[in-house]
Amino acid sequence: MFSRSGRLVTEMELKAFNQRILPVQGRLFRLAQLFLRSREEAEDAIQDVLLRLWTNRQQLESYNSIEALAVQMTKNICLDRLKSHHHKKMTKDADLVSMEADDVSPYQQAELSDSNQLMLRLIGALPEQQKLILHLRDVEEYSFEELEQVTGLSINNIRVILSRARQKLRENYLKVNDYGSGY
Amino acid sequence: MDQDIEKLLDRYYEGETTLEEERQLRQFFQGNDVPAHLQSHTAQFSYFAEARDQHPSLAFANELAARLDPPKKGRVRRLTSWIARIAAGLVLLIVGFAGGMLYYGFQASGNGGNIALSGRDRESVAEMKKMLDFEQRAVTSASERIHAVNQSYELSDVDRNITQLLINTLNFDPNINVRLAAGQALLRFVNEPDVTEALIQSLEIQSEPNVQIMLIEALTGIREQRAAGQFRRMVKNREVLDVVRLKAEEGLDRLARQENPSS
The missing domain is CATH 1.25.10.10 (Leucine-rich Repeat Variant)
Structure with a gap:
């Protein structure tokens, strides 16, 4: 009887948890992929994040935005993993297969993944804060208010960092592709 | 049109565009009539659009679901703290005693106080x-x-x-x-x-x-x-x-x- 009611509570909690967290899961995954550059490692990292959130589900109520919290956690876990020596060995191999577009023809895919691969690498090479803000804005379409919540920076500051990131990305892209200086 | 796009691009690189304007940019660069002089911007906008379609695999979702809701075993494993173990032991003892008392009471009333059957x-x-x-x-x-x-x-x-x-x-x-x-x-x-x-x-x-x-x-x-x-x-x-x-x-x-x- 005791354990049964306990189980019921957990099931309800699980349902509530899934409703709030699952929609965010894809975003966390893409962010982790940006940092870790490998599908497997990204999945591993966000599983870590989601399990931690689940373990602390009682405290989640006190946060304004669970998504912001989850994004912060994902970023931190990814950075932790990058620091560990173990990671450095693996990424070089993983780099080759990291970006796979799902719904495109093989021909298109080869073409797209070439330039997408390059973009991913170029964005990955940006300073950490620029990388995070550029990704959240241009891929995940975060508003400035949401960015403010995640980063804890002021909106003006965010604009400056975003602008730098965009310019830097373009600059590096032009360098690699050897476009004329006219553009 | 192109001039509008160029203006938007300028504002984009300054970090001044709204989400709606950025959506327009992505749409424009994913289309087929991007003029040659703007072609070099295409790669990044199509990457943004493309990257959004990345999702964790189905296997991942299944594994996560299994770990969030472990089938029964998890409950047993949760008795890790000292206090929980002692409490569980006490509960077993009490249940044992209560069961014994009940059984004895039942026997006694059934026999009208007599000793149990040989x-x-x-x-x-x-x-x-x-x-x-x-x-x-x-x-x-x-x-x-x-x-x-x-x-x-x-x-x-x-x-x-x-x-x-x-x-x-x-x-x-x-x-x-x-x-x-x-x-x-x-x-x-x-x-x-x-x-x-x-x-x-x-x-x-x-x-x-x-x-x-x-x-x-x-x-x-x-x-x-x-x-x-x-x-x-x-x-x-x-x-x-x-x-x-x-x-x-x-x-x-x-x-x-x-x-x-x-x-």
Whole structure:
């Protein structure tokens, strides 16, 4: 009887948890992929994040935005993993297969993944804060208010960092592709 | 159009565009009529659009679901803290004691305070129960059931289960001889709780004259005053056989005499 009611509570909690967290899961995954550059490692990292959130589900109520919290956690876990020596060995191999577009023809895919691969690498090479803000804005379409919540920076500051990131990305892209200086 | 895009691009690189404007840019660069001089911007906008379609694999979702809701095992593993273990141990002890007390209480009330049945008794009781069981009636013969009823004579102690079994047999066995045997057997246990009440009640439902007479004699024999009401009803009931009504009247007389010896 005791354990049964306990189980019921957990099931309800699980349902509530899934409703709030699952929609965010894809975003966390893409962010982790940006940092870790490998599908497997990204999945591993966000599983870590989601399990931690689940373990602390009682405290989640006190946060304004669970998504912001989850994004912060994902970023931190990814950075932790990058620091560990173990990671450095693996990424070089993983780099080759990291970006796979799902719904495109093989021909298109080869073409797209070439330039997408390059973009991913170029964005990955940006300073950490620029990388995070550029990704959240241009891929995940975060508003400035949401960015403010995640980063804890002021909106003006965010604009400056975003602008730098965009310019830097373009600059590096032009360098690699050897476009004329006219553009 | 191109000029609008160029203006948007300028603002984009300054970090001044709105989300809506950025959506326009992505749409424009994903289209097919991007002029040559803007072509170099295409790669990044198509990457943004493309990157959004990346999702964790299905296998990942399944694994996560399994880890969030581990099937049963997780519950057992959760007793990791000291206090939980001790509490669990205490709960088991308490349940054990409570179970024991309940069992003992049940035994005591069933035996009317007597000691538990001896081993041999228990065996014959089990045999008896099996033979007289309601479901078994179709497959056992009347003589087998009478034999089972008579086994109760060998018991030194009885519990409520056995008297109830005999009462059921008395009331519901299809064979009159078995019913008679059960009634006779029950007479030994009139001191047990509820047995006399059961005999009186049985008199109400019995339709067989032999059994009725046996019960009337038995109840008069033990001077059961409470039977008087039922005797009176039988005397008045025209459906009851005359012999039985006479017997009931006689029983009433004897009961009355026993109650007021002076008259």
